[in-house]
Amino acid sequence: MEIDQCLLESLPLGQRQRLLKRMRLEQVKAYHEREKTLNKHSGLKGKGKHNRKHRVHFGPSEMIQDAIINHNDKEVLRLLKDGADPSTLTSSGGTLLHLCARHDNAFAAEILIERGLNMNQQDEDLWTALHVACACDNADIVLLLLLAGANVLLQDINGNIPLDYAVEGTESCYILLRHLEDNGVDVNSLQHMKVQRPSTMLSDVRLLLAAGGSVNQRNEEGVTLLHMACASNYKEVASLLLDNGADPQIADNNHWTPLHLAAKYGQVNIDTLKREKLRSSMCNIFYLSIYLQKTILYFYAIILGTEGTKKKKKKQKVSLLEQCHNPFTLPISKQDSLLEKDAMFRDTSAATSRQPSQDNGCDSPLALSKCGYPSWTFVKLMPPAPNDDLATLNELTDSSLLYEMQKRFGNNQIYTYIGSILLMANPYKELPIYSALVSHLYRSTSSRLCSSLPPHIFSSAERAYHLMFQERRPQCFILSGESGSGKTETCKHIVKHLACRSGTKGFDVILLADRYRHLIVRFFFFTARLHTYLLEKSRLVSPPPNQSNFNIFYLMADGMSCEEKCGLYLNNLLAHR
Numbered sequence: 324m325e326i327d328q329c330l331l332e333s334l335p336l337g338q339r340q341r342l343l344k345r346m347r348l349e350q351v352k353a354y355h356e357r358e359k360t361l362n363k364h365s366g367l368k369g370k371g372k373h374n375r376k377h378r379v380h381f382g383p384s385e386m387i388q389d390a391i392i393n394h395n396d397k398e399v400l401r402l403l404k405d406g407a408d409p410s411t412l413t414s415s416g417g418t419l420l421h422l423c424a425r426h427d428n429a430f431a432a433e434i435l436i437e438r439g440l441n442m443n444q445q446d447e448d449l450w451t452a453l454h455v456a457c458a459c460d461n462a463d464i465v466l467l468l469l470l471a472g473a474n475v476l477l478q479d480i481n482g483n484i485p486l487d488y489a490v491e492g493t494e495s496c497y498i499l500l501r502h503l504e505d506n507g508v509d510v511n512s513l514q515h516m517k518v519q520r521p522s523t524m525l526s527d528v529r530l531l532l533a534a535g536g537s538v539n540q541r542n543e544e545g546v547t548l549l550h551m552a553c554a555s556n557y558k559e560v561a562s563l564l565l566d567n568g569a570d571p572q573i574a575d576n577n578h579w580t581p582l583h584l585a586a587k588y589g590q591v592n593i594d595t596l597k598r599e600k601l602r603s604s605m606c607n608i609f610y611l612s613i614y615l616q617k618t619i620l621y622f623y624a625i626i627l628g629t630e631g632t633k634k635k636k637k638k639q640k641v642s643l644l645e646q647c648h649n650p651f652t653l654p655i656s657k658q659d660s661l662l663e664k665d666a667m668f669r670d671t672s673a674a675t676s677r678q679p680s681q682d683n684g685c686d687s688p689l690a691l692s693k694c695g696y697p698s699w700t701f702v703k704l705m706p707p708a709p710n711d712d713l714a715t716l717n718e719l720t721d722s723s724l725l726y727e728m729q730k731r732f733g734n735n736q737i738y739t740y741i742g743s744i745l746l747m748a749n750p751y752k753e754l755p756i757y758s759a760l761v762s763h764l765y766r767s768t769s770s771r772l773c774s775s776l777p778p779h780i781f782s783s784a785e786r787a788y789h790l791m792f793q794e795r796r797p798q799c800f801i802l803s804g805e806s807g808s809g810k811t812e813t814c815k816h817i818v819k820h821l822a823c824r825s826g827t828k829g830f831d832v833i834l835l836a837d838r839y840r841h842l843i844v845r846f847f848f849f850t851a852r853l854h855t856y857l858l859e860k861s862r863l864v865s866p867p868p869n870q871s872n873f874n875i876f877y878l879m880a881d882g883m884s885c886e887e888k889c890g891l892y893l894n895n896l897l898a899h900r
């Protein structure tokens with residue numbers, strides 16, 4: 324698989340790592356195949372150590388995390404019975420309860436609480452499960468945790484309590500406020516105390532300066548005052564410290580500089596950290612950082628920032644996050660992990676504003692900014708899954724196939740391969756997986772289905788595109804399914820990908836999409852009606868057994884009240900063909 328370098332660079336680190344891992348896996352596979360062939364030729368079959376089968380085993384503690392994420396309740400129970408440790412920690416130092424809170428799995432959360440899991444345990448950012456549930460507005464979990472007696476006043480590393488992450492007007496916020504009220508906590512005085520903290524530190528720093536103290540003094544953990552101010556987004560304090568010679572390059576004992584902290588804890592607006600000072604230190608920090616992942620977006624925002632565009636970028640980023648988060652900034656590490664849940668793919672434009680292009684065939688061509696970065700900043704891909712191709716399953720029965728499909732559908736993985744056939748389950752909702760960026764991702768240099776990316780109609784379209792050149796003959800898609808299953812939409816997506824695919828530099832992709840559009844008409848004749856080559860009309864007079872037509876009729880009837888139906892003589896829908 325080959326991916327454009329620019330594109331690769333624009334992906335968030337986690338996703339980039341996953342892609343690279345898959346590419347690496349492909350290399351290893353190719354190497355393994357070559358070794359096998361070589362061994363065969365040299366008669367080493369069965370003797371060499373390369374022929375030994377290696378299996379990767381996951382313990383119950385890893386598997387339970389997967390089961391929680393996928394809401395596989397039976398599996399959670401089984402794994403707990405089989406000895407999975409309920410106090411297993413996730414990669415961010417959180418507990419399984421944090422995972423439940425993030426993935427809205429109240430069932431598993433209840434079981435874990437019953438088994439005595441500490442619901443006040445804090446992760447690496449000192450978030451409790453309640454912080455997570457509030458930030459994700461998973462009201463059921465919020466309620467569950469409160470009823471189980473979770474501590475609502477525990478502060479995270481930024482000094483924020485769960486309420487600070489509950490967006491005003493959401494169910495979680497309401498539940499939490501009621502709980503605080505019922506327990507006699509005065510929310511206003513809480514907020515007041517919070518506002519007081521930076522001013523207390525400011526006056527302390529002023530006192531220190533007046534007494535001639537050093538602003539770069541480090542405590543036993545190597546932490547300076549600037550570290551503290553940056554981590555907490557105390558702008559005035561940071562500004563005062565910088566004006567008085569505080570060094571933004573000093574690293575603490577864990578190699579964190581103040582800039583790292585500003586980035587990690589989401590202080591993207593930290594203009595107080597005199598940008599020029601930071602720029603000079605940027606290169607060092609870039610390479611020093613063991614948490615490059617956490618800082619890269621922040622750098623991106625700063626480096627690209629001419630005054631005008633910086634504001635725009637910042638606005639884009641903030642509005643993306645504003646959708647689910649509150650006035651207190653979320654740590655970037657948290658933003659990453661929380662956003663990951665949202666969608667299979669995401670790009671900023673799709674997330675912040677619905678492009679008219681979603682429906683009309685083609686997004687604008689992939690514009691690159693002056694720096695060579697694509698103008699979009701985010702793409703989120705689902706990690707590759709073993710059930711991407713059902714043909715590779717060990718057990719192939721109706722029930723196992725349906726089970727896998729159902730599981731995938733629940734994760735918005737609407738596409739699934741069975742060998743080179745692509746199955747689609749109509750999501751009946753818009754998924755942000757059809758942008759030009761995603762189409763670009765699925766470009767490949769060969770006709771092989773792209774194994775490094777999840778199944779997608781763009782992948783099938785890409786394959787047809789290459790086969791057309793290889794075989795030098797027209798290619799054909801057979802789209803089959805009952806009425807309303809999504810054939811027409813799929814056809815549009817194929818055309819969209821082919822149009823984007825064919826768009827060369829300076830070529831108007833939209834024009835090309837228009838040129839392809841007439842093809843759609845032909846698709847209509849063939850879809851789902853291959854056996855008789857029926858035209859649309861005949862679907863009305865002789866509908867296939869158990870299939871409806873004019874689906875809009877049923878949708879409309881579904882939304883009407885009994886009185887409305889009665890008024891229109893639609894009491895018995897089945898009486899109408």
Ligand SMILES: Nc1ncnc2c1ncn2[C@@H]1O[C@H](COP(=O)(O)OP(=O)(O)OP(=O)(O)O)[C@@H](O)[C@H]1O
Nearest residue numbers: 749750751752753805806807808809810811812813
């Ligand atoms: N990939 C998709 N993502 C989101 N919604 C979809 C998708 N595919 C289909 N839909 C939804 O399903 C509806 C029906 O899809 P579509 O018109 O493509 O069905 P069809 O199989 O062509 O139906 P018919 O055979 O009756 O013409 C669409 O209007 C759309 O709301």
